[in-house]
Each structure stands twice: as structure tokens, then as C-alpha cells.
Amino acid sequence: MSDNNKAQEVEKVDNINNQNSSEENSQIENPASAENEANQKPDYTTSEKSAEHSSTTEEHDAVLNEIEESNAEDAEDEGNKDRHKIEVKDYDSMSLEALAIELERLLKTEKVQAIRSHVHSINNEFKLKFQALIDEKKEDFINDGGNEIDFYYSSPVQKRYKTAYKDYRTKLNEHYQSLEKNLKQNLTDKLAIIEELKGLINLEENINTTYKHFKELQERWRNTGPIPRDKYNNAWNSYHHHVERFYDFLHLNRDLRDLDFKHNLEKKLLIIERAEELTKDDNVMYAFRELQELHKMWKEELGPVGKEHREEIWDRFKAATKIINDKRHLYYQEIDKVYEKNLEKKLDIISQIEAISAQKTNTHGAWQKKIKQIEALREAFFNAGKVPSKVNEATWAKFKESVRTFNRNKNAFYKDLKKEQYKNLQLKLDLIKIAEDNKDSEDFETVTPLMKKIQSDWKKIGHVPRKDSDKIWKQFKTACNYYFDRIHAKRNAASQEQLDAYNKKNQFLTELKTLDLPDDKEVGVSLIKDKIKEWQTIGRVPNDKRYIDGKFQKIIDSLLNNLKVEKTEAEIIKYENKLDALNASDDSRNLDNERTFIRKKIDEVKGQINQLENNLQFFTNVDDDNPLVKDVKNNIKKHRSELAVWKAKLQKIKDLY
Template identity: 65%
Template sequence: MSEKDNLHNADGNDIKKKEAITPEKSATNDQNASSDAITSTEKTDTPDAVEGNGNPLEQTTPETPKEEAVTETSSTESDAAESETSSPEEAPAKKKDAQEEIEASNAEDAEDDSNVERHSLEEKDYHAMSMDQLADEFESLLKNKKVQTIKSPVEEIRTEFNSKFSEVLEEKKDDFLSEGGHEIDFFYSSPVKKRFNAIYNDYRNKLNAYYKTLETNLKSNLETRLRIIEDIKGLLNVEENINTTYKHFKDLQEEWRTAGPIPRDKYNNAWNTYHHHVEIFYDFLHLNRDLRDMDFKHNLEQKLKIIERAEELAKDDNSNRAFRELQVLHKMWKEDLGPVGKEHREAIWERFSNATKTIHDKRQAYYADVDKAHEANLEKKEAIIAKIEEVAKDNVSSHQAWQNKIKVIEGLRTEFFNAGKVPIKVNEATWAKFKGAVRTFNKKKNTFYKNLKKEQYTNLQKKLELIKIAEDNKDSGDFETVTPLMKKIQSDWKHIGHVPRKDSDKIWKRFKAACNHYFDKINAERNAANQEQVDAFEKKMQLLDEIKELKLSGNAEQDLETIKQKTEAWNALGQVPQNKRFIEGKFNKTVDGLFNKLELDKSEVEMIKFENKLEHLSQPDDTRLLDNEHHFIRKKIDEVKGELNQLENNLQFFSNIDESNPLVKDVLKNIENHKENLAMWEEKFKKLKELY
């Protein structure tokens, strides 16, 4: 850029001339002015010499004697341009790398005014997010950010989402095939996948609409800028007062500043052509040296401020932020300011280049540290993959063991996703190795459960046969023959083993209904023939009323003895009719209320209550109530064991935390409560088995 460029915007105010400058006077004015014009189209790396960059979009100039003189200087540039272009050519390669990177970015900004917002987006570890979290993050970006600024994070989110969904899809497919399905029939979708696709479609529609509008605007803005260039060229042929012409020129420059973004591939040529004809216009004006020196002084002051800011940025620890602001400084240096006095040019450019190099080197060092961190993450992930492969090698043969292994693998998978990014060159290979290890484990797991399902199907057929026997004999009146048979098939049912979960409750209800129907029929006939049970019911009703009115003394031992006496008296009255057995529940509830008032150990009271309950469940020739209790207690034991295992597994996550931690204390207390609960149920089960 020549010394005479940007005089109109050096301080933002109109320049007042002492006298009008006419074309006739300019011919005899400062003879050095023409030598300062820069019209070369050869490329230079110097931001100050931007008007000499690239090939002009339009090199045809008005055929005036003055312009011909300017054109003749294109092969030998003026001293002003030479001193501005010499520094970067002599600079080290790294300086050029930084400057070229900045130039390329600023050219890209010419097409999109959202560059600052794009660079200000927060970097997040999408690799560690679940599919639901990725969908949430995508939706948030689309809702809160400009659609043209989120391309990079959207592509990263999409890549991570597709990788995770692909893994789930492969697992579902393996499960489908292991169950006997055909590959051609396999189909799987999920709500989160449908949601993600909907968000992505919305993103594409918005992005397409934006680019469609942008294309129209870029074309219009380019046409406006080219028209401004033509208008500046035309000022040389306007026959009017030079002050009026100069005012028109300033208006065109202001219009240029606000014309809006243009296509990036047109950016450099547009700027070069514009500055080329601005040079010609200033040369045409032949401004006096005082005004030029004033412009030099202003430009020097502004460039020193830019240098000072660049040197401050060179000390900033955030290299990415410093580099982004450095781009803005270079753009200001190139586009907003003109040259300075010849004696200052090389020195200030060298200072600015040195600050640029420092920021660039720190940025490169930052990325080198990032690469080291990625290498460390790769080592972590390789170790995790090795653990998964080791778990997959271990062969186990029980459902519980496989459930434990599944939990271990899930923990390793979470650890893998949280380990961070790895170098791009090995990312796909690492991901493929991880998926291969998990797939190997899943195949072995699926094989086990496939065989288990076969065994459960065999058990289902056996139980269906027992159901048929029970249903065929439920209405039989041959009690002497059928009763032993019904008891036998009840015993056989317990020893057959598990059936598929979807059939378990359904077949149990059928079997239970058939057996209950038979034994209810026996009990009904026995009750009809046994007046003694009816009498027992009447007596128990009276005794129950007495117990309800019973007042405890407050002495635990004495009150316990009183309750035992009442219980013994109740049991001594014998059985009641089948349809009157509800009274036993009322008695148990009333006695439980009395026990709760005693100041005794909870476990001791619970066992006393249970022993009392067993006495009521024991009936000659009818084990249904005991069987039901047996089934109930076994189920409770399994439930408590499962909860205890879960708590103990959870405790492993606190291995490095002090036991005084409130959260750890709470888990330990919960484990102790479950152990006590398990011991109580096992003791009940032991008491129950003694009755068989």
C-alpha cells in the first residue's frame, strides 16, 4: 500500500486542503508523488503492500497521460513499496508459515462474517458422551448458535454418534442371529437414533437455506465492490471541482467498507484491484507532502499499537486465543492502515513479524503437547482393550458369573470412552480393535445364553407336562390315588429348573390354579364333614377378641410369656374350615402388633413371629401353604443376595476413598443391613425346611 492510500481514513475526519488541487496543478506538484505509486501486480507477502498482491480483477485503466506514467512504474516499484516488501521475504520460514496461515484464514473470513463466533465455540470431549448426550449437545448447538458456525463440532458429533450406534447395531444383530434369525430379516432402530436423524435433517435444511441466501448476498456484494472500483476509476475523467471529486471518492471508500462479505476466491483480487485504483486516484490528486506526512504519523501510531498488542499476545498462555486475535491484527495492518515513513518500515515490520513468530511457535508447541496427551490416551485405551480381551478369554458356566463379567465389560467400555482422544492416524484402527474385542466377548456371551435358552425350553416342556397332569386330575374324587400324585408333581416342579422368563409367571399360575382347585375341593369336603373345625372357628373368634383387648404390663419377659400362652391356646384349638382361614391372618396381625410393643431385639421378635406363623401353616395332608412360604422365602433370599452383590460391586468404585467419607459410610451401612436381613431370611428358611 503506498504512502498516499487511506489518507481519507487515517484519523476518520475529512481532509481540509488549503487550496483546490486541479489536474493542471498536479502536473507541477511534488515530483516524488508519482514515484511513490505502487501498481505492480507481482505477489508480495507484506501486509502493508497488499495493493501489489495478486492479479487485479480489472487492469484496464483510463487512457490519460497520468495513468500511462503510473503503469510504466509496474516493473520497478517505488522505494516505499520495496522497503515494505523486503522484510517478509528475508524472514525465516516459520514466519512465512504463520503469515500464510493468517492470510488464508482472513480470506476465508471474507466469505463469512461468523468467524469469531465459530472460533469461540467451546471445545468438548464428544468421544466420552453417550448417544443421548450427543443428541442433546447437537440440539443445543442448533438452537443457540448460528448454523454456519457449527459445522466442525457437528461433524465430530455425527462421527461419534454413528460409531456408537454402529456398535449397538452390531450387538443387536449378533443377538438376533444367535436366536436363530436370518440376516436379511434384521432391522433395528431406537428413539435416540430417530431423534438424532431428525435434528440432523433440521440442521441440513437450515444450512442449505443459509448457503442459498449467502450465495445471493456474496454475488450481490461482489457486484457492489466491482462497481465501486469502476466508480473510482471513473473519477479520473469527471470534470468537476477537485474537492467535490475528493468528497465523492471518500463516499465510495465508506461504501466499500460496508459492502459486506464476498467469495473467498475473489477476496485478494478484489482488494488488490481496489487498492491499485485508489493508488492511481491519490497519484492523480498529487496530494502535498504535509498531508502525506500526517498520514504516515497516524499510521505509525496505529501500527505501534498493533505491535504492542501482538507482543502482549505473545505472552498469553492461551495460544489459540492469541492466534485468533493475531489474525484480526494482521487484517487491520493489511486492510485498515497505510504505510509509514520509510525510516520506520523495516523496524516495525520486524517487530510485528517477531511477535507473530512467537505466537505461532507457542501454538505449534501447544499442539505438540496435545499430540503427547493423545499418545498417552492411546496407551490407556490399548491397556483397556487388553483387559477386555482377557475377560473374554475366561470361560464361565453360570448366569451369575456371566452377569458379573458383563458388568466388568460395561465398566471397561465406560473407561475407554472417558480415556480421551487418540492421534487421528490411529483413531480408526483403535476403534476397530476395541469393537473387535467387545464383539468377541459378546459372541461368547450370546453362545452361553443361546444354550441356556435351549435348556430353559426343555424345562418349559417338562413343566407343561406337569400342568397337563394337574389339570386332568383337578376334578378327580379319588383322593387316595390322586393326592399322592399331586404332591409328587409339585415336588417335581421344584426340581426342574428355570424356564424362559416370558413364560414363567404364566405357567406357574396355571399349575398353581390346578393344584389349588384340587386341594380346595378336598378341604371343602373335609370341612363339611368336620364339625370340630367349625367349633374351633367359633372359639378362635372369641379368643381373638380377648387378645385384641389385652393390655401389656410393660415387663418384656412377662409380656412375652403372656403372648406365648395366648398363641399356644390358639394353636390348641386346632384347624378351622378352609373358607374361615382368614381368621389366622387376623390373629397374626394382632399378635404382630403385640410383639412390636415389646422392647426386644428386632431379629428375635421376627423369628418368634415366624415360628408362630409356621405353626399355622402346618396342616396334615396339605403342604400348599408351606410350599408357598418356601417359594416366597427363596425368592426373598435371591433378591437380598442380588442387592448385596450390587452394593459390594458399587463399593469397588470407592477403593481410593477414605471410609470416613459420608457416601462410603452410607454404602457400608447399607451392606451391613442387607447382610443382617439375609441372615434372618436364611434362618427362616432353615426353620421351614425342618418341617418338611
């Protein structure tokens, strides 16, 4: 058949409604035709008995139209029926990576023509979320000083998704290129069947032979594969019209017609019973999909029934359809309630983001805390579930704007922070110059305080840009370490004498531990004083070895204790040792500082004694045996003893002047 002829065949289906109306008018004079014409419509509609039923009829027609549209889609590609069995996931709450993985899974496990709506939803979500990510990255790029025209961003998840989506488009195109040839051929075959049906009425042959031919045509129609969706309803209406005309023709042979009516009635009653069973099924969506199949069987596979049954069985089928559809509407209403709650959650999250954005924040730590809060809220937004479709775009836009506002504020802060960091960088570079200029100085007395000061100043200066931080710190530390290593090298050269002193003092302690004290107390005290003077003559030890002086004091305390020397006298003996060391020092300020310290301690102890004595005045009517009174008196006694020691120490200092 030529392309022109094919086009003409397709046109026939598009124009069939006009032909139908003229043919119906030509048959109305025939009583059999009139009877059939009057009774054909209850297969899908009933006459309106009153105006009050109009809304119900419109509602019912709407659901029938929905069923027919879905069946027409399935009729175009029979593999498309599987779309009803594929789970529709909450793509709104999925991450970019999860969406890519789900698309890959669908391509791997399902027929490509059955996942169109799923891929459409996934694609919309991915584009929205990835665009939001790009907007955020672009804003960061511009705020970092970049030019918008130079901005480019890609990610592994985007490449992964693009690969999967391209694979989907390729497979879908291949499928429909293959399917298109079959659809056109099937349409041609079905149009040919309609033409044969039209010719049955004019055949001059035995009615049984004609009826057998009619049944063969019905079987061929059912076995012919899918046709284009946009031709489905016209083709079926034309076919149905000519089937009914044939039944009008069969009016002359009631036995054959009644037999067919009976068969159709039995099958339609089974369909009704199944529909009534489905009204009790709790799986609402499954029940509705089954109902679609039942309507398809009713419409496509079965012919009319006797006039006396038509309205009754259609009313039963329609009643079951209404129950199932009402349950579906309730189901959607419940989903709508969930979507409304999800909307409330999302709007609340947006409000929280806006509130966080409005807070004044002036520190890096506080901003980092807010960034974590926003990330958690973003995650909560994506996990909150779907919202009503009518507000989906507006909600998404409001969410994006709230996050964008936060990012603008954040970027403005860090832009100012970078300015501050560059100022800090210059300050630290100035300190590096000082360190490097003085690292080779021999004037240790002048430069050492300076080097310590710039180290202290370095710590007080704030952060610098991260890319410079390690580099300048290493430069500064190298210069400072170089200087102090030189000092330590000189000190180490002079410290051998101190190490020798330390070794001698260690040996001295060993001997002192085994010192035999005489029985005479005064001789023993004199011996201990000699040992103290001998200890002082050994010399200084390294700073990290000065703990050895504490060991010496403990041994002296033990020896004085063995001689039963009073505590005050023992303290003075040990203090004389300290004064000798201070007096031998080259710095006279050490002795002055000690005198100032002693006087301060005397004043403190006097103050404590006065306070305790004042406290005693509160116990004028209390016995001396009272525990509180005893405690206060003991403290006064203890402090007076300490005062005597401090005064004795002060006198020793005065004796040196």
C-alpha cells in the same frame, strides 16, 4: 448487469495475478515504482538473508497462511466470527441423548453459520455411536433367530436428533441463499473499486483531488460487505497491488505520501504493541484469535509505511506473532499429551473388554455380571476423552470389535441356554400332564406321594423361556391345588372330632392346673397317673393344635415336682404315657422305631461315659479338687443318671412285647 457480464467480472479476479506481474514489469523502469516495488514485500515477508533461516521462514509462512485462511472464512460471512467464542465441548464423551440436546442448544442460542464445525463434530460422533448401537441390536436380532433383511431399529433419541439436524440444514441453507446474493453484489462492487483505482493514475487533475478520491475508494472498500471466500485473497491482492501503484504515483507528491506513511506507521505501531501485550496473555487461544484480527487490520485497513521503518516494524510484529504461535503450539502439545493419555486409557479399556470376552462363563448369573462389567467399561470408554485424530478411527474400530466379540459370545451362550430352556419346558409340560391326569383321583394313598414327587421334580428343573414361565406355572399350580384342596376337604370333614378333642383337652388343662394333691406321695402319684390315662382317652387333636400336649407335659412336671418325685421316676411316669399312645396306634412300626431309638441313645450315652473315663486317666497326678477333674466327674455322674433313665425306658418297652 447481465449474467455473462457478472461471470466476466469474477474471471477478472481469478486472472488478476497474471495482470499484476505484467503491470509490475511495465512500472519497473520508473524509479518511484522501483522504490515502491523493492519495499512493498516487508508488509508480509522479508528476503532470506541466509539458508539457515529458511525453516523459520517456512514455519512463519505456515502460520500466516493459517491466519489468512481463517480471516478469509470470516470475511465471507461476518457472523461467522462468533464461532471463535463458542465452547468446543468433549463430544467424544457424550451420550446419544446428550449430543442431541447439545445440537438443539446450539441452534437455539447461536448463529447458524457460526456452529458449522461444532455440528460437524457432533454429527460424526452421533453417527458413529448410533451405528454401533444398530450393529449391536442387529446382532441380537439375528441371534434370536431373526432374518437380517427383516431387521429394523429406531429410537426416540434418533428421531429427536434427526429433527434437530434437519432444522440446522434448513436454517443454514436459508442463511446462505440470502447471503449468496449479497456476496456476489459485494464482489462486483469491490471489482468496480479496483477498476477505479487503476484509473486514478491516468487522471489529469489536481493531485489533492485525486488523493481525496483515493481515500474515498479506500473507505468504500472497507465498508463493502463480505465476498465469497474463494475470491477473497485474489480480490485483496489485486486491490493491494493497485493501492501500491497509486503510492508509486504519489511519489511525485511526497507530502501526501509521507502523511499517509506516518498515519499507517502510528496505527501499525499500535497493532504491534497490542500483539506484544498478547504475548503475555495466558489465554493462548484468545490471544491467537486476537492476533488474527490484528493481522486482518494490518493487511486490510492499513497501507505501507516509510521504507526506513518497514523491515523494523514487520520484524517486531513477526516476533510477537512467533511468540504467540509458539505458545499455541505448546498448548496443543499439552493437549496432545492429554490425548495420548486418553488413548492409553481407551486401549486399556479395550484390553479389559477383550479379557472379559475370553473368560469362560457357563451360568446366567455370571453372564449378567459380565454384562454389567462391559456396560461400565463402555461408559468409561466414552468418558475417557478425545484421542489423537490420526488414531481416532482405528481406536473406535478396535473398541467396536471388542464389544462385538463379547456380544457374539454372550449371544452364543444364550442361544444354547434357550435350547436348554425349551428342553426344560417340555419336561415341565410332561409334569403338568401327570398333574392334570391325576387331579380327580380318589386313590389318595397312591396319588398323594406322586403329586408330591412331581412338585419336587418341578423345582429341580431349570428355567424355561420367559414368555412361557408364568403360563405353565399357573397351569401346574392349578392342577396340584385342585387335587390337594380335595384332600383337605375330606380331611376337614373328619377333623371335627379332633376339634372337639382339642376343646375337651383345653378344658381338662384348666381343671388340671387347679388340682389339689394329697399329702401322701404314693396316692398323689396314683392320682397323676389316672389323669394321664384320662388325657389319653380324650383322643387326637388336629396337627396344628398338637402343641397342647406340651402344655399338658409341663403341668404334669409341675405336679410331680410338687410331690417331690425324683427326676428319673418322673421321666418314667411320663414315658409310660407316651408308650400307651404308641401301643394304642394302629401302626406297630411306631413301637419298633421307638425301641430302636432308645437303644441308639443308650449306646451314645455309654460312649460318652467311656470317653470321659478315658479323659480322667490323663489326670492321674492331679488332685481331686482340681476344677477340670471335678467337671469331668460331674459329667460322668450326669451321663450315668441319663443312662439309667434310658435303660428304664427300654425295659418298659420290653414289658409290652
